[in-house]
Amino acid sequence: MDVLDLSRWQFGITTVYHFLFVPLTIGLSFVVAGLQTAWHRTDDPGYLRLTRFWGRLFLINFAMGVVTGIVQEFQFGMNWSAYSRFVGDVFGAPLAMEGLIAFFMESTFLGLWIFGWDRLPRRLHLATIWLAATGTAISAYFILAANSWMQHPVGYRLDPVSGRAELTDIWAVLTNSTTLVTFPHVIFGAFVTAGAFVAGISVWRLARGKDVPLFRVSARVAMAISLVAAAGVAFTGHWQAQIMTEQQPMKMAAAEALWEDETSAGFSLFAVGDVERGRNRVNVQIPNGLSLLATDTLDGEVEGINDIQARYQALYGPGDYRPVVGLAYWSFRLMIGFGALAGLLALAGLWLTRRGRLPASPWFTRVAVLGIGLPFLANSLGWIFTEMGRQPWTVFGVMRTAAAVSPGADVPEVALTLVGFTLVYAVLAVVEVRLLLKFVRAGLDSEAGPAEPVPALSY
Amino acid sequence: MELTTVWFVLIAVLWTGYFVLEGFDFGVGVLMPLIARDEAERRAVVRTIGPVWDGNEVWLLVAGGATFAAFPEWYATLFSGFYVPLFLILLALIVRGVALEYRGKSDSVKGWDRAFFWGSLGPAFLWGVAFANIVRGVPLDSRHEYAGSLFDLLNPYALLGGAATLTLFTLHGAVFLALRTEGVLREAAARVARQAGLLALGTGGAFLLLTQLDSGKPVTWGTAAVAAAGIAGALAATARGRDGWAFTANAVAIAAVTATLFGNLWPNVMPALDPANSLTVANASSTPYTLTVMTWVAVIFTPVVLGYQAWTYWVFRKRLTAG
Numbered sequence: 001m002d003v004l005d006l007s008r009w010q011f012g013i014t015t016v017y018h019f020l021f022v023p024l025t026i027g028l029s030f031v032v033a034g035l036q037t038a039w040h041r042t043d044d045p046g047y048l049r050l051t052r053f054w055g056r057l058f059l060i061n062f063a064m065g066v067v068t069g070i071v072q073e074f075q076f077g078m079n080w081s082a083y084s085r086f087v088g089d090v091f092g093a094p095l096a097m098e099g100l101i102a103f104f105m106e107s108t109f110l111g112l113w114i115f116g117w118d119r120l121p122r123r124l125h126l127a128t129i130w131l132a133a134t135g136t137a138i139s140a141y142f143i144l145a146a147n148s149w150m151q152h153p154v155g156y157r158l159d160p161v162s163g164r165a166e167l168t169d170i171w172a173v174l175t176n177s178t179t180l181v182t183f184p185h186v187i188f189g190a191f192v193t194a195g196a197f198v199a200g201i202s203v204w205r206l207a208r209g210k211d212v213p214l215f216r217v218s219a220r221v222a223m224a225i226s227l228v229a230a231a232g233v234a235f236t237g238h239w240q241a242q243i244m245t246e247q248q249p250m251k252m253a254a255a256e257a258l259w260e261d262e263t264s265a266g267f268s269l270f271a272v273g274d275v276e277r278g279r280n281r282v283n284v285q286i287p288n289g290l291s292l293l294a295t296d297t298l299d300g301e302v303e304g305i306n307d308i309q310a311r312y313q314a315l316y317g318p319g320d321y322r323p324v325v326g327l328a329y330w331s332f333r334l335m336i337g338f339g340a341l342a343g344l345l346a347l348a349g350l351w352l353t354r355r356g357r358l359p360a361s362p363w364f365t366r367v368a369v370l371g372i373g374l375p376f377l378a379n380s381l382g383w384i385f386t387e388m389g390r391q392p393w394t395v396f397g398v399m400r401t402a403a404a405v406s407p408g409a410d411v412p413e414v415a416l417t418l419v420g421f422t423l424v425y426a427v428l429a430v431v432e433v434r435l436l437l438k439f440v441r442a443g444l445d446s447e448a449g450p451a452e453p454v455p456a457l458s459y
Numbered sequence: 460m461e462l463t464t465v466w467f468v469l470i471a472v473l474w475t476g477y478f479v480l481e482g483f484d485f486g487v488g489v490l491m492p493l494i495a496r497d498e499a500e501r502r503a504v505v506r507t508i509g510p511v512w513d514g515n516e517v518w519l520l521v522a523g524g525a526t527f528a529a530f531p532e533w534y535a536t537l538f539s540g541f542y543v544p545l546f547l548i549l550l551a552l553i554v555r556g557v558a559l560e561y562r563g564k565s566d567s568v569k570g571w572d573r574a575f576f577w578g579s580l581g582p583a584f585l586w587g588v589a590f591a592n593i594v595r596g597v598p599l600d601s602r603h604e605y606a607g608s609l610f611d612l613l614n615p616y617a618l619l620g621g622a623a624t625l626t627l628f629t630l631h632g633a634v635f636l637a638l639r640t641e642g643v644l645r646e647a648a649a650r651v652a653r654q655a656g657l658l659a660l661g662t663g664g665a666f667l668l669l670t671q672l673d674s675g676k677p678v679t680w681g682t683a684a685v686a687a688a689g690i691a692g693a694l695a696a697t698a699r700g701r702d703g704w705a706f707t708a709n710a711v712a713i714a715a716v717t718a719t720l721f722g723n724l725w726p727n728v729m730p731a732l733d734p735a736n737s738l739t740v741a742n743a744s745s746t747p748y749t750l751t752v753m754t755w756v757a758v759i760f761t762p763v764v765l766g767y768q769a770w771t772y773w774v775f776r777k778r779l780t781a782g
Contacts, residue, residue, distance in 0.1 A: 056564070059560065060560070060561070060564065062560075063556060063557055063560035063561065064557065066513065066556060067552065067553040067556040067557055068553070070516075070519075070520065070549060070552055070553070070556075071549050071553070073520055073523050073524065074523060074538050074545060074549060076527065076534075076538075077523075077527070077534045077535055077537065077538025077539055078538045078539055078542055078545060078546070079539070081535035081536070081538070081539035081604070082535075084527065084531055084534055084535035084538075085531055085532055085535045085603075087531075088527055088528065088530075088531020088532070088534060088535065088745060089531060089745040089746050089749050090749075091527070092524065092526075092527035092528030092529070092531055092534070092745065092749075093528045093749055093752060093753060095524045095527055095528065096521070096524035096525045096527060096528035096529075096753060096756070097524075097756055098524065099517065099520045099521035099523075099524035099525070100521050100524070100525075100756060100757065100760050100761070100764065101756075101760055103517045103520050103521065104514060104517050104521070104764045104767075104768070105764075105767075107513035107514045107516070107517050108513075108514040108517075108764075108767055108768055108771055109767070110513065111509070111510040111511055111512075111513055111514055111771060112510065112771055112774065114509070114510065115506075115509055115510040115775065116510075116774065119774055119775070120774065166746045166748070166749075167745075167746065167748055167749045167752070168748065170749075170752045406535075406539040406542075406604075407602070407604055408539055408540065408604040408605050408606070409539060409542065413542050413543060416543070416546070417542075417543075417546045420546065420550060421550075424550060424553060424554070428553075428557060431557070431561065435561060435564055435565065438564075438566075439564070
């Protein structure tokens with residue numbers, strides 16, 4: 001493996017790992033804020049107990065999201081210095097805005113929320129969790145604006161002398177059509193994730209039989225959130241796919257293993273491809289499905305891999321412009337599949353708990369707990385698809401990934417950091433899961449955790 | 460003022476904010492095993508920074524992001540060139556952050572306390588090493604890529620810089636703890652502050668003197684003097700039990716050290732051993748358009764951030780005791 005491969009693995013591992021925590025943080029922060037609002041409005045101590053229970057789990061997760069996020073910001077400089085030099089003028093702006101506008105807000109108000117239970121007036125304390133939650137969403141917006149610019153560069157020009165990308169229109173970058181569909185897609189995905197997490201744990205607690213009314217409430221609320229959000233993910237995903245067909249046809253073609261330009265293209269359900277020859281050996285399709293999805297017409301034309309490859313060679317010069325087709329194809333399919341399953345599971349859960357019922361069968365408990373993993377898989381596969389589908393470009397049509405890597409980095413250094421981050425992340429994953437399990441087992445009234453006033457300290 | 464100068468100053472301000480704020484965080488981490496004897500005291504020590512440390516660390520993230528936006532060449536050269544030290548800093552910040560969040564939730568805190576100590580000591584030392592190298596100049600090639608090795612960064616002058624920031628931040632943590640606690644903890648913190656203050660005066664003084672002799676300007680002789688006076692003031696105020704003044708004086712000292720380093724740097728952002736390859740505010744910067752956009756963002760949001768962060772310190776202003 002060379003520096004490029006190692007740097008790509010490092011970026012992939014650290015990013016996918018970071019994004020295990022991010023959606024849960026975003027979704028759960030709003031769930032906790034909602035529960036605390038319910039307590040504030042009704043004065044029902046049950047909501048306070050729920051707020052604190054889910055708040056503890058939220059904080060355990062938030063910590064991991066924060067510390068892994070620090071790595072993300074510096075990796076561009078460490079491993080991708082050529083990229084940073086080339087696009088810093090454009091890409092740095094949303095990144096800096098994320099820090100100044102969102103990070104300060106999240107961390108400061110979360111600190112106030114954690115330690116402010118007995119120091120702030122009740123209304124003000126409620127405001128702090130809403131501000132922290134809003135911060136997480138703003139943060140997602142800016143980072144997605146930065147990422148979308150790599151998918152679909154707008155609002156810039158290439159300087160003929162320095163060869164660098166230069167920002168010409170910040171509004172174009174912040175209102176990039178790609179950003180505007182990606183942001184709701186990611187936020188809805190975050191709510192599916194939080195919904196499945198809260199629902200799965202609530203159902204597990206229900207099976208244990210303590211605080212049944214409260215966990216029934218949180219299970220049903222979470223399932224409703226998941227279901228609505230899953231519909232949102234599907235709609236925004238559809239728009240995203242249409243924009244992608246237009247802006248990154250190669251990614252769409254790879255996602256569908258569509259080799260030649262086609263009108264009335266079918267939506268592939270299962271394909272075995274032969275990448276060498278540029279065709280499929282097996283392909284089970286829904287007729288006209290892809291044309292309908294991509295163009296809203298039954299006979300719309302969708303571009304195929306081989307034809308795009310030929311066009312790109314004419315446009316960008318010789319080279320292989322195909323991403324890893326099998327990876328794009330399966331990550332796209334599995335993303336949709338796992339996301340859909342999460343939605344169906346929420347629907348089934350709502351049906352089983354309707355009119356005051358409790359899920360009777362132990363198998364549903366097991367499925368609901370396993371179901372926690374579904375959105376995480378869908379989120380990760382979604383990012384793998386988005387980023388791998390863009391290859392060989394790092395900035396689509398403008399800069400190739402191979403040209404973006406730090407020229408000064410050497411194999412031992414990058415290998416050291418790759419192994420170092422991976423090992424530390426692995427250990428922390430074990431720690432986090434054990435800690436989550438500890439507090440889930442402890443149930444609603446665990447006295448540990450900073451959401452409780454600490455009795456050992458007096459002011 | 461030229462926008463590149465504005466952004467050079469802003470980035471210096473962000474680093475100043477970072478060192479002044481996370482400086483005492485780091486110091487608290489370094490001092491915890493020295494000052495706290497039992498779990499109740501350790502909890503009180505951690506709790507002094509509990510509500511604020513995460514917000515303090517964001518100053519680093521914003522300094523990094525602002526450097527990326529305003530001086531992309533500087534960002535690229537610095538973080539790819541100082542690859543291994545930065546990796547160590549990142550690892551330290553990861554385990555430290557997790558330790559701070561998880562120690563109160565775990566059954567066993569021993570491991571977390573170790574992570575908190577090393578995770579605080581490592582960056583407190585390594586930031587000094589990094590900045591000493593930046594000010595002294597490093598080998599850069601014509602593409603502004605770092606051309607040296609890891610061991611070039613570990614020269615005696617840089618290690619002295621590391622010792623200077625480590626002792627200075629330790630002193631900062633001590634005067635902060637003295638300000639934020641009561642009883643035995645406060646006495647212990649004040650005692651350590653006196654020792655750390657003498658060490659900081661020695662190493663910091665030697666480091667700044669060498670820096671001034673090498674690349675000093677008339678104005679930075681002034682800031683270096685302020686730094687020394689600040690440390691001395693912190694010592695004097697601690698001796699009289701004026702904890703607020705001690706912390707203020709030391710915060711001024713840290714700000715003055717940062718000002719000295721950045722003042723000596725300007726108009727370079729990263730001088731090269733061969734001056735032809737040096738990165739300057741002019742050749743490392745973004746376009747005037749980007750700088751204008753970012754200036755507006757900074758003008759609007761910086762006061763807001765300063766406002767709510769200051770409010771946080773106000774909310775948690777009461778002293779803590781253990782037990």
